[in-house]
Amino acid sequence: xxxxxxxxxxxxxxxxxxxxxxxxxxxxxxxxxxxxxxxxxxxxxxxxxxxxxxxxxxxxxxxxxxxxxxxxxxxxxxxxxxxxxxxxxxxxxxxxxxxxxxxxxxxxxxxxxxxxxxxxxxxxxxxxxxxxxxxxxxxxxxxxxxxxxxxxxxxxxxxxxxxxxxxxxxxxxxxxxxxxxxxxxxxxxxxxxxxxxxxxxxxxxxxxxxxxxxxxxxxxxxxxxxxxxxxxxxxxxxxxxxxxxxxxxxxxxxxxxxxxxxxxxxxxxxxxxxxxxxxxxxxxxxxxxxxxxxxxxxxxxxxxxxxxxxxxxxxxxxxxxxxxxxxxxxxxxxxxxxxxxxxxxxxxxxxxxxxxxxxxxxxxxxxxxxxxxxxxxxxxxxxxxxxxxxxxxxxxxxxxxxxxxxxxxxxxxxxxxxxxxxxxxxxxxxxxxxxxxxxxxxxxxxxxxxxxxxxxxxxxxxxxxxx
Amino acid sequence: xxxxxxxxxxxxxxxxxxxxxxxxxxxxxxxxxxxxxxxxxxxxxxxxxxxxxxxxxxxxxxxxxxxxxxxxxxxxxxxxxxxxxxxxxxxxxxxxxxxxxxxxxxxxxxxxxxxxxxxxxxxxxxxxxxxxxxxxxxxxxxxxxxxxxxxxxxxxxxxxxxxxxxxxxxxxxxxxxxxxxxxxxxxxxxxxxxxx
Numbered sequence: 001x002x003x004x005x006x007x008x009x010x011x012x013x014x015x016x017x018x019x020x021x022x023x024x025x026x027x028x029x030x031x032x033x034x035x036x037x038x039x040x041x042x043x044x045x046x047x048x049x050x051x052x053x054x055x056x057x058x059x060x061x062x063x064x065x066x067x068x069x070x071x072x073x074x075x076x077x078x079x080x081x082x083x084x085x086x087x088x089x090x091x092x093x094x095x096x097x098x099x100x101x102x103x104x105x106x107x108x109x110x111x112x113x114x115x116x117x118x119x120x121x122x123x124x125x126x127x128x129x130x131x132x133x134x135x136x137x138x139x140x141x142x143x144x145x146x147x148x149x150x151x152x153x154x155x156x157x158x159x160x161x162x163x164x165x166x167x168x169x170x171x172x173x174x175x176x177x178x179x180x181x182x183x184x185x186x187x188x189x190x191x192x193x194x195x196x197x198x199x200x201x202x203x204x205x206x207x208x209x210x211x212x213x214x215x216x217x218x219x220x221x222x223x224x225x226x227x228x229x230x231x232x233x234x235x236x237x238x239x240x241x242x243x244x245x246x247x248x249x250x251x252x253x254x255x256x257x258x259x260x261x262x263x264x265x266x267x268x269x270x271x272x273x274x275x276x277x278x279x280x281x282x283x284x285x286x287x288x289x290x291x292x293x294x295x296x297x298x299x300x301x302x303x304x305x306x307x308x309x310x311x312x313x314x315x316x317x318x319x320x321x322x323x324x325x326x327x328x329x330x331x332x333x334x335x336x337x338x339x340x341x342x343x344x345x346x347x348x349x350x351x352x353x354x355x356x357x358x359x360x361x362x363x364x365x366x367x368x369x370x371x372x373x374x375x376x377x378x379x380x381x382x383x384x385x386x387x388x389x390x391x392x393x394x395x396x397x398x399x400x401x402x403x404x405x406x407x408x409x410x411x412x413x414x415x416x417x418x419x420x421x422x423x424x425x426x427x428x429x430x431x432x433x434x435x436x437x438x439x440x441x442x443x444x445x446x447x448x449x450x451x452x453x454x455x456x457x458x459x460x461x462x463x464x465x466x467x
Numbered sequence: 468x469x470x471x472x473x474x475x476x477x478x479x480x481x482x483x484x485x486x487x488x489x490x491x492x493x494x495x496x497x498x499x500x501x502x503x504x505x506x507x508x509x510x511x512x513x514x515x516x517x518x519x520x521x522x523x524x525x526x527x528x529x530x531x532x533x534x535x536x537x538x539x540x541x542x543x544x545x546x547x548x549x550x551x552x553x554x555x556x557x558x559x560x561x562x563x564x565x566x567x568x569x570x571x572x573x574x575x576x577x578x579x580x581x582x583x584x585x586x587x588x589x590x591x592x593x594x595x596x597x598x599x600x601x602x603x604x605x606x607x608x609x610x611x612x613x614x615x616x617x618x619x620x621x622x623x624x625x626x627x628x629x630x631x632x633x634x635x636x637x638x639x640x641x642x643x644x645x646x647x648x649x650x651x652x653x654x655x656x657x658x659x660x661x662x663x
Contacts, residue, residue, distance in 0.1 A: 135518030
């Protein structure tokens with residue numbers, strides 16, 4: 001993957017979505033139908049996920065040993081080949097604690113926990129790269145768009161508590177409240193302006209900058225102190241436990257049976273915000289200036305023999321386009337995600353572990369729904385990104401092998417890949433549940449040429465039954 | 468050891484063992500199916516980033532009245548700081564370049580303009596002189612190359628001041644029929660800079 005660790009954004013977990021045998025599916029849709037009595041994730045191991053993607057070029061595009069001049073590859077494939085809409089993005093998530101239990105009223109299932117999440121995206125800053133690679137000399141009248149700088153990222157801890165309620169035989173609804181504790185944040189997404197070189201009015205050339213740029217950050221100072229050894233790592237950890245920025249959010253989800261074998265699901269995640277008021281450091285560059293070099297106009301210059309023309313020019317530009325630092329609090333909205341699916345179940349019916357004590361009935365009443373060995377359908381995923389919503393469409397097939405194993409395979413198209421085939425495996429060994437899921441498997445034929453990679457794994461202890 | 472601690476230890480051992488087997492199988496599977504074509508990351512060393520930047524440097528303008536106000540001879544002389552070339556970000560990286568001058572004289576007298584490039588110790592590193600006929604004389608253009616086969620690049624790297632001397636080689640009574648009568652010096656620099 002290109003620059004795997006440079007930009008880490010909301011991960012499409014299409015394999016985990018609606019995989020109701022796995023407790024972590026509740027984190028993607030709090031309205032998932034489950035029949036656990038209780039579960040407990042193994043701390044730090046219950047949910048580990050990582051994703052990285054580049055919608056532009058891959059490592060192979062640049063570093064393949066193909067005999068093509070490296071400078072040609074950089075110019076043709078990177079500088080000129082990528083568009084400002086191409087991004088480098090990624091996310092990771094590590095569950096610290098995840099516990100769920102069925103309430104005394106068996107239609108209610110409660111789940112809570114803490115997870116740490118890092119999420120970032122950086123769009124290709126095309127015109128900045130072009131200016132840096134070529135310069136302005138042969139680009140007369142070509143406006144370099146300063147709005148191409150668009151990036152954001154965050155690391156935070158999320159404390160959550162959710163309730164999943166089976167409303168009736170057809171509808172299950174879930175809600176999850178979230179408390180965000182921000183550790184680190186940077187955002188620079190509303191930049192505007194340009195730099196252009198034109199024929200001058202007085203002199204030969206005029207360089208003009210019109211800038212409205214801002215980079216906001218929180219937690220960077222603490223991180224800097226930790227890196228320098230002036231602070232301990234504990235200071236960063238404290239920020240993740242309500243010592244930094246705070247925010248609120250909510251997840252909503254549902255499962256609705258259109259008929260016995262067909263169901264639709266949907267969820268909206270991270271509908272929330274973070275208020276950054278702690279350890280804030282922001283920079284801005286705003287204003288307009290045109291420079292045509294040092295100007296000496298007589299007789300004015302004779303009347304001011306001590307004039308420092310160079311310093312006057314520098315001061316004038318700095319006055320017109322000031323580079324400023326501030327520590328004002330700011331608000332960011334979380335990258336909200338939307339999932340939806342249509343699923344058709346078929347094949348043999350199997351008795352779920354949760355219904356061992358039930359008298360199962362295919363047309364059954366509340367909490368007596370039968371489980372089928374096969375499921376097929378489609379899923380939609382949309383995430384709110386700095387350049388607007390970004391969508392992925394998946395087709396899936398899921399099969400259960402008794403109550404021991406279940407597999408799910410997906411085919412996904414999105415801006416990163418049109419050939420993303422993923423596979424998820426869920427194993428149940430007594431009370432111990434393990435799952436592993438990986439995406440874009442075809443890309444493993446040449447991992448360096450891959451534009452996308454993603455995996456999720458975890459281990460839980462589950463007790464079944466709605467007793 | 469209390470019973471519950473013993474039980475917990477056994478449970479954790481069992482989980483870790485199963486997890487170890489599980490992850491080993493997954494790792495083995497990925498190792499078997501994954502491939503990578505030959506990559507040459509040393510290619511990065513071949514990357515050459517040499518942008519070319521250009522900008523105006525100096526603009527000088529004088530009316531004929533200013534020239535006529537003083538006896539024939541020098542009518543303007545000024546040293547001023549010019550740190551654009553000596554900034555480390557530029558001087559450490561500049562490879563070559565060219566300075567372009569354009570002079571237009573619409574006054575009624577022949578003039579001389581001299582630009583001297585000075586270092587921090589006020590030593591003259593280089594000078595460029597222009598003799599301009601009285602109007603109509605058209606536009607005088609001159610390109611001065613630095614680096615490669617041109618003048619020493621050290622001139623540019625060490626320049627921190629520019630001296631301008633303007634001399635009237637004619638009378639101080641005549642007036643040009645062209646309006647407005649001016650002498651104008653325009654200049655710009657175009658330099659290659661090694662970034663990588």
